[in-house]
Amino acid sequence: MEKTDEYFMRQALLEAHKAALIGEVPIGAVVVHNGEIIGRGHNLREHSQQAADHAEMLAIMEANQVLHSWRLVDCDLYVTLEPCVMCSGAIINSRIENLIFGAKDPKAGAVTTLYRVLDDDRLNHQVNVKAGILADESAQMLKTFFKAARKRNKKRRLSRSVSS
Amino acid sequence: MEKTDEYFMRQALLEAHKAALIGEVPIGAVVVHNGEIIGRGHNLREHSQQAADHAEMLAIMEANQVLHSWRLVDCDLYVTLEPCVMCSGAIINSRIENLIFGAKDPKAGAVTTLYRVLDDDRLNHQVNVKAGILADESAQMLKTFFKAARKRNKKRRLSRSVSS
Numbered sequence: 001m002e003k004t005d006e007y008f009m010r011q012a013l014l015e016a017h018k019a020a021l022i023g024e025v026p027i028g029a030v031v032v033h034n035g036e037i038i039g040r041g042h043n044l045r046e047h048s049q050q051a052a053d054h055a056e057m058l059a060i061m062e063a064n065q066v067l068h069s070w071r072l073v074d075c076d077l078y079v080t081l082e083p084c085v086m087c088s089g090a091i092i093n094s095r096i097e098n099l100i101f102g103a104k105d106p107k108a109g110a111v112t113t114l115y116r117v118l119d120d121d122r123l124n125h126q127v128n129v130k131a132g133i134l135a136d137e138s139a140q141m142l143k144t145f146f147k148a149a150r151k152r153n154k155k156r157r158l159s160r161s162v163s164s
Numbered sequence: 165m166e167k168t169d170e171y172f173m174r175q176a177l178l179e180a181h182k183a184a185l186i187g188e189v190p191i192g193a194v195v196v197h198n199g200e201i202i203g204r205g206h207n208l209r210e211h212s213q214q215a216a217d218h219a220e221m222l223a224i225m226e227a228n229q230v231l232h233s234w235r236l237v238d239c240d241l242y243v244t245l246e247p248c249v250m251c252s253g254a255i256i257n258s259r260i261e262n263l264i265f266g267a268k269d270p271k272a273g274a275v276t277t278l279y280r281v282l283d284d285d286r287l288n289h290q291v292n293v294k295a296g297i298l299a300d301e302s303a304q305m306l307k308t309f310f311k312a313a314r315k316r317n318k319k320r321r322l323s324r325s326v327s328s
Contacts, residue, residue, distance in 0.1 A: 045234050046234075048234075049228055049229075049232055049234045050225060050228045050234055051224060051228055051234040051235075051236070051258035051259075052216070052224065052228075052254050052257065052258075053234075054257075057216060060215060060216065061214060061216060064213055064214045064215055065214075068213055070209050070210075070212075070213045070214055070215040070217075071215075072215070084253055084257070085249060085250075085252060085256060085274075085281055085287070086249075086250055086251075086252075086253025086254045086256070086257050087250075087253070088249060088250075088253070089248055089250025089251070089252070089253050089274070090215060090250045092249065092250070093215045093216065093218075093248070093250050094216075095215075107288065108288070110253070114284070114286055114287070115279070117249055123249070123272065123278070124271070124272070
């Protein structure tokens with residue numbers, strides 16, 4: 001069975017789900033080489049208190065380790081949300097060949113929304129981009145997460161005002 | 165004695181020198197908080213084979229660890245060369261207040277050259293930028309490094325053509 005874009009994006013969504021389970025903003029990523037996943041990552045910023053611990057960065061770091069190379073030649077990155085400036089830069093720096101992402105990020109997306117870093121021919125590498133794969137599932141997961149977070153915050157504020 | 169921009173940039177240059185000593189492109193960075201260096205980094209990409217192991221990323225990671233926080237509030241980053249897209253994104257993501265850099269990077273600079281990521285008010289944080297601090301020293305260190313690298317490569321090619 002040939003593994004499709006949807007197959008790998010479901011793996012990225014599984015990573016995003018792992019983030020949600022521990023209270024992190026649910027974003028997930030996988031790096032694929034020769035049809036196999038060689039890097040996985042989910043957003044871990046709050047747990048690690050590391051600004052760079054985005055899903056894409058962690059997946060790229062693992063893939064670099066697996067291939068013993070900073071060059072991820074013939075590798076694809078699947079990520080549930082459009083990468084930010086930092087992650088788009090890391091995708092260029094690691095020479096990823098194809099980026100496949102889910103939902104657009106209207107606030108920070110650097111691939112099609114605020115910038116178009118990956119097809120900038122002034123940089124020394126360009127990346128093919130496919131957008132919108134399982135975008136609804138990705139956006140829905142984020143929506144559910146932020147709705148629950150708002151509810152928790154409201155409850156906290158209310159209990160604080162009652163006890164004060 | 166008040167520590168000046170030059171003082172901290174010399175510390176970043178010391179980091180760059182550490183990179184040169186082990187054959188890495190000489191770029192160095194330090195993160196400063198309340199007049200103290202809390203993060204240091206030099207380019208380690210070839211040794212670690214990690215695409216993200218730029219000087220700035222490593223200095224930011226150490227500072228995150230020291231402050232137990234992904235938010236580097238009231239922190240300054242000194243780096244010998246203008247940051248690339250990835251590092252500029254990491255500077256935004258870590259909420260660095262001031263960036264002070266040395267030489268411009270005509271090929272990949274994302275602060276004043278190819279992009280102006282750090283004063284983009286569509287993003288959720290902006291960074292004050294001071295450029296050109298000890299720029300000549302920084303550029304000279306890079307020039308010397310690349311000149312020696314070209315010489316080594318030429319020698320290698322010559323010895324190969326003689327032995328074949």
